[in-house]
Amino acid sequence: MSHPLPKACPEWADVLTTLHPDDLSPARRAELEAHLATCPSCSAVRADYERLERAIQQMPTSRPLPAFPAHLLAAGSAPPSKRSATNGSLASDSLRLIPQKGTLMTPQRRRRGVAAALAIAAVVALFAFLFRGFTLSHTASGPLKTPTPRSEITPTAQATFSSTPLPSQWVAMTTALENQPALPMLAPSNPNIIYEAAADPADSGKVTVLRRSDDGGQTWHNLSLPAGKLPPVDVASIAVSPLNPAVVVLSLSTFSGNHPDVCKPALAQSGGGSPLIALSGSPPCTQQYLSTNSGKGWSLLHLPGNGAVGAPQLNQVVLPNSSDLFRAQGQRLYAMLGTAVISGNAISSSGGRIVSSDDGGKTWQYADAALTASGQNICDYRPTLTGSTLFAITQTGSFCYDFLTSTSHLWRSDDGGASWRQVSQFPALASNLAVVSQGASVPLLYALPANPYNNGSSAGKGLPLFVSSDGGKTWNNASIQGIPDDATQEQGPLATFSDGSVIAEWRRSNGTDILLSLSPGASSWRLVADHLTIGAGNVLVTTHQGADTLWVIGQSSYQGPYTVSEFGQNK
Amino acid sequence: MPQTVGDLPSYPLPGADAAMLVYVERARGGDGAAFATLFEYYHLRIFRYLERAVGSPEVARDLTQDTFIAAWSSLPDLQDERRFTPWLYRIATNKARMHLRRARLIRWLPWGEADHARAAPSLALVDPQEQVGQSERVRLALAELSANARTCLLLQADAGFSQREIALMLGMNEKTVSSALSRARQRFREAYLRLEHDAPALKKARRGGER
Numbered sequence: 114m115s116h117p118l119p120k121a122c123p124e125w126a127d128v129l130t131t132l133h134p135d136d137l138s139p140a141r142r143a144e145l146e147a148h149l150a151t152c153p154s155c156s157a158v159r160a161d162y163e164r165l166e167r168a169i170q171q172m173p174t175s176r177p178l179p180a181f182p183a184h185l186l187a188a189g190s191a192p193p194s195k196r197s198a199t200n201g202s203l204a205s206d207s208l209r210l211i212p213q214k215g216t217l218m219t220p221q222r223r224r225r226g227v228a229a230a231l232a233i234a235a236v237v238a239l240f241a242f243l244f245r246g247f248t249l250s251h252t253a254s255g256p257l258k259t260p261t262p263r264s265e266i267t268p269t270a271q272a273t274f275s276s277t278p279l280p281s282q283w284v285a286m287t288t289a290l291e292n293q294p295a296l297p298m299l300a301p302s303n304p305n306i307i308y309e310a311a312a313d314p315a316d317s318g319k320v321t322v323l324r325r326s327d328d329g330g331q332t333w334h335n336l337s338l339p340a341g342k343l344p345p346v347d348v349a350s351i352a353v354s355p356l357n358p359a360v361v362v363l364s365l366s367t368f369s370g371n372h373p374d375v376c377k378p379a380l381a382q383s384g385g386g387s388p389l390i391a392l393s394g395s396p397p398c399t400q401q402y403l404s405t406n407s408g409k410g411w412s413l414l415h416l417p418g419n420g421a422v423g424a425p426q427l428n429q430v431v432l433p434n435s436s437d438l439f440r441a442q443g444q445r446l447y448a449m450l451g452t453a454v455i456s457g458n459a460i461s462s463s464g465g466r467i468v469s470s471d472d473g474g475k476t477w478q479y480a481d482a483a484l485t486a487s488g489q490n491i492c493d494y495r496p497t498l499t500g501s502t503l504f505a506i507t508q509t510g511s512f513c514y515d516f517l518t519s520t521s522h523l524w525r526s527d528d529g530g531a532s533w534r535q536v537s538q539f540p541a542l543a544s545n546l547a548v549v550s551q552g553a554s555v556p557l558l559y560a561l562p563a564n565p566y567n568n569g570s571s572a573g574k575g576l577p578l579f580v581s582s583d584g585g586k587t588w589n590n591a592s593i594q595g596i597p598d599d600a601t602q603e604q605g606p607l608a609t610f611s612d613g614s615v616i617a618e619w620r621r622s623n624g625t626d627i628l629l630s631l632s633p634g635a636s637s638w639r640l641v642a643d644h645l646t647i648g649a650g651n652v653l654v655t656t657h658q659g660a661d662t663l664w665v666i667g668q669s670s671y672q673g674p675y676t677v678s679e680f681g682q683n684k
Numbered sequence: 685m686p687q688t689v690g691d692l693p694s695y696p697l698p699g700a701d702a703a704m705l706v707y708v709e710r711a712r713g714g715d716g717a718a719f720a721t722l723f724e725y726y727h728l729r730i731f732r733y734l735e736r737a738v739g740s741p742e743v744a745r746d747l748t749q750d751t752f753i754a755a756w757s758s759l760p761d762l763q764d765e766r767r768f769t770p771w772l773y774r775i776a777t778n779k780a781r782m783h784l785r786r787a788r789l790i791r792w793l794p795w796g797e798a799d800h801a802r803a804a805p806s807l808a809l810v811d812p813q814e815q816v817g818q819s820e821r822v823r824l825a826l827a828e829l830s831a832n833a834r835t836c837l838l839l840q841a842d843a844g845f846s847q848r849e850i851a852l853m854l855g856m857n858e859k860t861v862s863s864a865l866s867r868a869r870q871r872f873r874e875a876y877l878r879l880e881h882d883a884p885a886l887k888k889a890r891r892g893g894e895r
Binding site: 118126127130131132133134135136158161162165166168169170171172173174175176 | 728731732735736741744818819821822823826837838840841842844845846847848862863865866869870872873874876877
């Protein structure tokens, strides 16, 4: 070693390497901290270990397997518990993405075979997609009854929009912050205004930076943090009012399993069974702060009951980030509060609760009392833009997204949530509602079949979206034309354009994601964004002087600490 | 009734892991759709772990698939579904170790057991024109660790397991894990800081040598 390294005191050398919170007793930790306060050399070594742990975590990850070969699971293999010792290995071999031709292939050969087959598949898929793109442009401009397309795909090596080229590379607009516990949030009414937060990367991470940009991410102002002791953060969300960019809710959530000191009351309060965890909503596991002055000052958010804005559904406890955590109807704001408690192996969750505010977010009341009284789990909801109509997707079963036992229903309220009636049962389990209000006519509704893997027979594309043009009374399958053959469904409907087109996300076999949109009455999906190298996670459409802008806010992983690596716009 | 966990520590399940318990139970009963959901939820982090452990995305993809195939076929053996996450990591770790062992024998791998001297011949893989960035240094420094040290370090630094969890997972004594981890961190630090220190000089020397 030719250069001097700071050296630890020999008696502390091992302790300094102990970074995991469970690996040191509180007493030992206190001793260590006392020593670090007086020993610059050990402090420097400890700082190295912490920095290097972050470096390991920040190492970029390549693309994993594109998707689970669900058809293989469904096609042949017996349930594992029923397999005999002799057929077990056959069944597991049948799960392979690439069937093995011979039984004596060496590992190297098999792997080379897999690589070659994947390469061939990728080339074939590329040609298939390009050809499809060519077909698409004709379809879109053909005599079909479609709204005038804002764009169409031209058959170039890289599919492009006619109006503006699709970004082949999404440019990160916010890269300076690391360890973001929540996605940056754009104000839907003014996307130049962006809020974002950074947290201490340690497990007991606290929010350390909160900041706002008023110019689309070019310059930033640090905001004051909410006063008092902030809880550790496992997940956080930032919700910006679509009516007023100065109104923001910051939700900080922790999990009792990780931080029993914080969530003890939640653990103690649920009797019967022993809850492992309170996902959200049981204070003080979640603390939520409201600012009505662009983040200059914060107060605790007052809600009518337990629940966290930003965790409406179980899967959104993992991803409590969406540009529409608040949804507006006229001057009224709606939000969904999520609560979920896991007790033993059972998840007790009432889905979410719909709340509304008529004073810009200061006070909230339930808008779903009649609905929850009927024993339904509310899994998603959507207000029309004007008027007082609300739609909600509910599921029976033990929780939302109980893919295997639930049925899904559509409910409707025409008086802002005071009374509700059931409109229909979905043909299969459904979630993720989109409502396209077009003037006074009957709104167009879209919903996502809840699990693309659900019926085992789905091709990679997933199940077609459900669409209803009679206000939710009957449901049909939306088109699957225009979806590349190698694409697997990721999520959607994510947002809608102002012409009523719905946007959803697929993952290609090359590991990149695409966004497609389907116009009302159109027979085929159109490409609106491609080359997304991470899951889009969250998209936002803003409209200015009649022109829509699509914003993509992505993250590299749905597990914290979140690192935003793509964040851009496509006009 | 809560699940009996015997003398195992109650594993601190992050919220979403806990939400997966239902699927673990169903998959254990042979439900393929539930297993597909588990795959969807876990495969990214298993892949991420394996990629760091073996140093190659291609191999990691293959091992990820092998891990899930093995998990599917041996799920009935899993006693406590709350242990699913560490159990899955154990399978992945075994796959990585088997791979590295085999790779050392047949010299077919992006990196092998680095029992070589400090000269770090793997540096030769780096394009001299290319900046040796943080992730490259992490990759090279990891490559200098033994397979055992590397997996222990990654199980903690990347996957977030405590020493006790790693010990249970790998069937090792907790003290052994503790000292393996300590050595791994020390060695990793030395290697990383040396790379950090040497990189500019190395680049300069190579550029000079080309002329």
